[in-house]
Amino acid sequence: MKKLVRIGNSSGFWGDDPLAMRRQVLTGKLDYLTADYLAEVSMSILAKQQLRFPELGFVADFLEHVRLAADTLKDHFPKIITNAGGNNPVACAVAMQKLLGELGLDKRIMAVTGDNLMPMITELSGNEKFTNLETGEAFDKISDHLVSANVYTGSEGIIKALEMGADVVITGRVSDSALTIGPLVYEMGWALDDWNKLAAAMVAGHVIECGAQACGGNFTDWEKVGNWTMMGYPIVEMQVDGSFLVSKGEGTGGLVNQWTVKEQLVYEIDDPRAYRGPDVVADLSQAQVEDCGPDLVKLSGIRGRPSPPRWKVSMAYKDGYKAVGQVVVGGLEAYKKAQLVEEIFWGKFPFSFDKKASNFIGSDSLGDALAVKGGTEVLLQFVAFDQDTSKLERFGKEIAGLILAGPQGMAAHGGRPKIQEVLTYWPSLIDRRKVKQQLWHIEADGTSRQVQEFSPGPVDHQELRLPQAQGAITDNNLLTPLEGKVSVRMKDLCLARSGDKGNSANLGVLARSRKIYEFLKTRLGENTIRSWLGDLCEGEIVRYELEGLMGFNFMLEKALDGGGIRSARLDPQGKMLAAAFLAQRVYVPAEIIASGNNRKPNSKTKLPTS
DSSP: OOOOEEEOOSSSSSSOOHHHHHHHHHSOOOEEEEOOOTTTHHHHHHHHHHHTTTTSSSTTTTHHHHHEEEEEEEEOOOEEEEOOTTTTTHHHHHHHHHHHHHHOOOOOOOEEOBBOOGGGHHTTTTTTTOOOOOOOOOOOGTTTEEEEEEEESSSSHHHHHHHOOOSEESSBBBBBTHHHHHHHHHHHHHOOOOOOHHHHHHHHHHTTTTGGGGGGGOOOTTTGBBBGHHHHHHOOOEEETTOOOEEETTTTOOOOOOHHHHHHTTOOOTTTOOEEESSSSEEOOTTTEEEETEEEEEOOOEEEEEOHHHHHHHEEEEEEEEEEEEEEEESHHHHHHHHHHHHHHHTTOOSOOOOEEEEEEETTTTTGGOOOOOOOOEEEEEEEEEEEEHHHHHHHHHHHEEEEEEESSSEEEEOOOOOOOEEEEEEEEGGGGGEEEEEEOTTSSSEEEEEEEOOOOOSSSSOOOOOOOOOOTTTTTGOOOOEEEEEEEEHHEEEEEEETTTTTTEEEESSHHHHHHHHHTTTOHHHHHHHHTTTTTTTTTEEEEEEEEEEEEEEEEETTTTSSSOSSSSSTOOOTTTHHHTOOEEEEEEEHHHTTSSSSSOTTBOOOOO
């Protein structure tokens, strides 16, 4: 049993910095290196790839990243845990074995499979309903159009592979945090029902899973971040008591402080008292985050509850087709002209589309909260969805004609729109006992051999249900100019980060001081958020409190126009919601502002005129 384990992450998504792995190995002094490549849409893309090329279906970028880090890996090879296997972990592991052989590195490689439910989906659907968690729709609606179905598995396969001496473990769709939980449980000797320790490991994984986001990437106070070109990636140093430190590689760019870490903690979560994963349910509501030195932060106070009896399944199904085209409108009254062009364009079609949208990029495409109905140029984007590709072919041909048959001051932008297939996300649940996983060993000659099959055991507890906890809200009080109050932006009071949860979005808000938090606790409610973001959110808005972090998490349901590829918006994953929130102006007592000592009000702060 180790007393301290250092784990660094080098990838937060498929398409991340190709040299981040090299920097982590070179500067991080790591015991383990994780690399996270998968998101909800990734599995469906890989499944389609594998239909065309059966030997693929994994994230080939991972191999490129290893090759680029080869010189550092020869000097120091931390154990590598990655979900780059996608829909074909064994093929990825075989390719990795071949690459390491070329590099002269002799390492034991293992793969974990079993998350891909497509081969047995018909059999499983006889007993599992696979009801859509967001909409309540029945699985029969999409069963004939299914492209991918992957269950978020836990860390058990990773632990077993490490127990067998693996130097590299390649998985499919495990939970993001499992990449970190696995090595920590193995090294620390923690029991799989030591819920507080597992919760700490899960939160450590959550902090690093999105790569540079914990090191100043996507940060509210971005102006404080330095050396973006050599961005640091996060490292956790777990201690045996479940507390851990967050840092980055020595000499790398970016920034690690309590605020960069807190922002990542509130990213893409739901109820912070019940952050669910297949290994454990973590309670973040009383988590403590404190600065310990330059680029060094300590986390503690994380509690855990038993893992859920049912695991999340991420499915994707064929949902028609989509086309996107654009023109540039410029000059005097550009926005007014763009409105006319929109009217002209959609008036050309004698038929309707399943869904259509116009985005006035540069003016109002990110919602009313950030809208500027002016300027001298607008990128006008048209989006159409339909089951009938002939309609979309006509859509593409009509755009070019606008250039010579519309108002003065237009230019083409991009070629004729391409028709793309739409894959829509379908979240559901499955009884964990029905998931069968396999462990594979990859021989030096590249052959694979299954060495074990296992299923997660049952969990002896009821599904966790927590009441919604919220104090009394005097809502919209922030929006009223009164004597003795000053006008400031929300950015002067808070930091924020937002992200997607299917067709819903979360908005994590962090007060800059305890005094600001207590003030907002009874004033910043759902009605205020709806007054700012209501044009984007069609469903409920629910607020959760994070007392330990001095923050709130707002869940905005039906806020992404379908989410992912199904969305016609410029920001289909809700990343700009935090920016829109921070830009809003409110009225607060002057002494409240003074307490937020890590940021001064902007130069436009002024007393109200009425």
